[in-house]
Amino acid sequence: MSRPTPRHTLAHLSDLHLTGDGSGVGGVVEPRERLEAALAVLTSWRLPVDAWVFSGDLSDDGSPASYAWLHDRVADAAAQVGAAVVWGNGNHDEVGAFRAGLGLRGWAAVNTETFVRGLRILTVDSNLAGVPEGLVTVQTLAWLDGRLDAAAPAGTVLVVHHAPVPQPQDAAHLWPLLNADALAEVVRGRDVRVILSGHFHQTGFGTLAGVPVAMATSLAYTQDVGVSPDLRGQAAHTGFNLVELYDSSVVVTAVPLDPGVGVHEVLTSEDVRGRLAFDD
Numbered sequence: 001m002s003r004p005t006p007r008h009t010l011a012h013l014s015d016l017h018l019t020g021d022g023s024g025v026g027g028v029v030e031p032r033e034r035l036e037a038a039l040a041v042l043t044s045w046r047l048p049v050d051a052w053v054f055s056g057d058l059s060d061d062g063s064p065a066s067y068a069w070l071h072d073r074v075a076d077a078a079a080q081v082g083a084a085v086v087w088g089n090g091n092h093d094e095v096g097a098f099r100a101g102l103g104l105r106g107w108a109a110v111n112t113e114t115f116v117r118g119l120r121i122l123t124v125d126s127n128l129a130g131v132p133e134g135l136v137t138v139q140t141l142a143w144l145d146g147r148l149d150a151a152a153p154a155g156t157v158l159v160v161h162h163a164p165v166p167q168p169q170d171a172a173h174l175w176p177l178l179n180a181d182a183l184a185e186v187v188r189g190r191d192v193r194v195i196l197s198g199h200f201h202q203t204g205f206g207t208l209a210g211v212p213v214a215m216a217t218s219l220a221y222t223q224d225v226g227v228s229p230d231l232r233g234q235a236a237h238t239g240f241n242l243v244e245l246y247d248s249s250v251v252v253t254a255v256p257l258d259p260g261v262g263v264h265e266v267l268t269s270e271d272v273r274g275r276l277a278f279d280d
């Protein structure tokens with residue numbers, strides 16, 4: 001007996017907040033180092049991952065140099081492990097530089113469709129130029145509605161930067177998704193298995209129209225939820241989410257990038273196989 005094998009596995013990374021010149025965010029965070037830490041895990045894992053899904057705020061300053069550096073680092077690393085890459089944008093991203101630097105065609109909203117072995121990954125653009133609040137435009141909602149008309153063989157994962165659910169801090173409601181209800185009406189009853197979001201820089205889970213919503217924390221800096229309802233950004237506990245899709249369930253596991261002191265001996269896959277063989 002062994003653990004069940006997910007039909008698809010995704011790594012969900014968000015809110016990298018890279019700078020064009022490699023300078024720190026808020027004077028304390030080195031965003032390039034944080035992405036490198038994530039890539040070190042993703043390229044050494046023995047968990048096979050189908051796709052690396054990015055849910056926006058990839059750049060902090062929207063500069064072409066930030067996207068060039070990101071594309072260079074991620075393209076090589078993803079190719080090394082055979083993972084597809086899906087790019088979603090956030091309110092800090094400058095859409096022209098984002099598209100040019102990451103090799104995406106088009107000129108307007110970043111609405112994309114990617115298939116990975118029958119699993120459909122849709123990104124929808126929730127960004128309004130120049131402001132942190134989010135809105136999925138009527139045009140983008142219509143595009144999404146059209147895509148969802150036909151079910152995908154293994155269902156759909158929807159990526160939207162602004163998490164479409166409330167947060168525990170008062171300040172988070174200064175920059176919410178303004179029309180989450182409209183998005184809910186489009187996804188209700190369709191084949192969306194999970195919605196992946198970021199923007200609020202904290203790991204969280206919710207539902208929208210009965211569809212699970214999984215929020216990845218930021219790779220740059222995170223929120224100190226222990227002071228809620230106040231909002232305090234901190235240079236700690238960055239990470240990403242592991243998303244495992246089984247036939248009848250979706251499992252999301254937070255992957256912090258600051259491992260601590262070990263508490264017990266490492267139990268390897270080989271150890272487990274040995275124990276199971278002994279039990280037999």
Ligand SMILES: [Fe+2]
Nearest residue numbers: 015057199200
């Ligand atoms: Fe962000």
Ligand SMILES: [Fe+2]
Nearest residue numbers: 057090091199
């Ligand atoms: Fe954001």
